[in-house]
Amino acid sequence: MSYQALLAKAVNGNIPFSVLLELTYRCNLDCYYCYNDRSNGGRSLSVAQYVSLFADLRELATMNLTFSGGEPLAHPHFFTLGARARALGFVIRVKSNGHRLNGRLARRLLNEVDPFVVEISLHGASAATHERQTQVAGSFGRLLTNLEQMQALGLRVQLNSTLTAWNEAEMDAMDALAERMALPLRWNMQITPRDNGDRAPLDIAASPQAISRLRGLLEQRRGTETTIDLDPPPPWGKYCGAGASGLTVDPWGNVYPCVQWRVPAGNLHRENVRDIWERSPVLQAVRVRTEALATTVKARTAGAAKEWFCPALVEAGSGEGKLLLGSI
Amino acid sequence: MSAISPPFRLCADIRYRQIADEGIVLRQQAGEVLVLNEVGARVVALLDEGLAPPGIVARLAAEFDADPGRLAIDVAGFVAELRAAGVIEEEACS
Numbered sequence: 001m002s003y004q005a006l007l008a009k010a011v012n013g014n015i016p017f018s019v020l021l022e023l024t025y026r027c028n029l030d031c032y033y034c035y036n037d038r039s040n041g042g043r044s045l046s047v048a049q050y051v052s053l054f055a056d057l058r059e060l061a062t063m064n065l066t067f068s069g070g071e072p073l074a075h076p077h078f079f080t081l082g083a084r085a086r087a088l089g090f091v092i093r094v095k096s097n098g099h100r101l102n103g104r105l106a107r108r109l110l111n112e113v114d115p116f117v118v119e120i121s122l123h124g125a126s127a128a129t130h131e132r133q134t135q136v137a138g139s140f141g142r143l144l145t146n147l148e149q150m151q152a153l154g155l156r157v158q159l160n161s162t163l164t165a166w167n168e169a170e171m172d173a174m175d176a177l178a179e180r181m182a183l184p185l186r187w188n189m190q191i192t193p194r195d196n197g198d199r200a201p202l203d204i205a206a207s208p209q210a211i212s213r214l215r216g217l218l219e220q221r222r223g224t225e226t227t228i229d230l231d232p233p234p235p236w237g238k239y240c241g242a243g244a245s246g247l248t249v250d251p252w253g254n255v256y257p258c259v260q261w262r263v264p265a266g267n268l269h270r271e272n273v274r275d276i277w278e279r280s281p282v283l284q285a286v287r288v289r290t291e292a293l294a295t296t297v298k299a300r301t302a303g304a305a306k307e308w309f310c311p312a313l314v315e316a317g318s319g320e321g322k323l324l325l326g327s328i
Numbered sequence: 329m330s331a332i333s334p335p336f337r338l339c340a341d342i343r344y345r346q347i348a349d350e351g352i353v354l355r356q357q358a359g360e361v362l363v364l365n366e367v368g369a370r371v372v373a374l375l376d377e378g379l380a381p382p383g384i385v386a387r388l389a390a391e392f393d394a395d396p397g398r399l400a401i402d403v404a405g406f407v408a409e410l411r412a413a414g415v416i417e418e419e420a421c422s
Contacts, residue, residue, distance in 0.1 A: 002363060003352070003361050003363055005363075006347055006350055006352055006363050009347055009348050009350065010347055010348075013348055015347055015348065017345075017347065061345050061346060061347055062345075063343065063345040063347075063352065063354075089338075089343055089344060089345070090343065091343045091354055091356070114341075114356070116343070116354070116356050116359075156359070
């Protein structure tokens with residue numbers, strides 16, 4: 001059986017293979033298009049609750065555990081949680097801005113958490129562009145220094161960049177920078193509204209011309225590098241893995257079908273993740289919707305869809321998704 | 329068999345999960361994924377529990393109603409493959 005077939009088994013069998021934990025919305029940068037709803041609040045999950053969550057997720061066969069934020073390293077118990085997750089055999093991914101990942105912390109990350117990959121946000125190829133986005137002076141130079149240190153230590157690093165109106169003129173230079181550093185660069189072409197519906201980040205959405213150009217570049221690389229934006233829908237019984245092979249947990253224990261689908265399916269202060277996973281009406285509804293969407297798309301494209309789209313973003317954005325998805 | 333069958337453990341960079349009846353192994357340092365069938369997944373799970381090959385053979389014989397002699401040969405071969413692939417290593421003597 002191939003890895004893809006195994007993933008299909010997770011999606012079709014509702015096995016939470018990948019879980020994303022937003023540990024905190026605290027951050028030492030102030031990115032303009034950050035999607036977090038920092039006005040949201042609640043009671044943070046305790047270390048004991050995370051430990052219990054990890055044990056439950058292991059029993060549910062979760063393999064990938066992503067620590068995100070905010071800046072996950074800003075969580076006061078990040079290393080305790082990371083070490084616990086490592087001990088339970090999760091494949092750990094850390095999504096970080098890299099600002100604090102200097103020699104000492106990078107070494108701790110490697111030795112105590114041993115992540116499979118550290119995903120670092122790159123916003124431009126110059127200090128002016130990167131720092132216009134992060135709104136923190138000196139963050140670009142510091143990032144480049146930290147990236148070199150992480151690589152020297154042997155951490156596996158990947159760069160993540162979102163195409164914006166501010167950095168679209170540096171698209172090639174960002175690619176060249178990544179290549180010079182021998183780091184993979186994964187592009188995201190879509191800025192999303194904030195989780196509270198605020199559409200201000202869309203003010204700096206990339207131009208259609210830049211998106212088209214990036215599409216062309218990525219298309220040329222198809223086969224050597226992949227990007228989910230260009231991949232056709234996989235041959236699953238569901239259109240995507242939202243609430244089927246994955247879920248997202250925010251800092252206050254709210255559980256969502258995925259990072260984009262911000263409809264709470266339950267809260268870990270009130271119930272455990274197994275109960276939510278198996279009984280939440282929201283998750284069950286999302287699974288029904290994504291099954292129906294897979295059928296619809298397959299029928300309308302004769303099974304030859306060229307590109308993938310995110311149902312949750314469509315629904316949150318244009319409203320057209322509601323025609324396909326209905327309302328949950 | 330026991331003379332050459334010490335207990336094994338997963339190597340430090342190995343991540344393993346059982347998904348339904350299949351197993352998935354990630355070799356972190358190499359960034360490689362191995363997918364195991366039902367029996368292979370069960371062998372790795374039992375190794376991870378700390379069983380040595382003779383114990384694994386006994387468990388599999390009971391679970392799959394299979395011939396222990398045949399199983400012993402297959403398990404020994406598979407364990408050798410896992411060792412060669414850097415998935416498992418001998419438990420350190422204490």
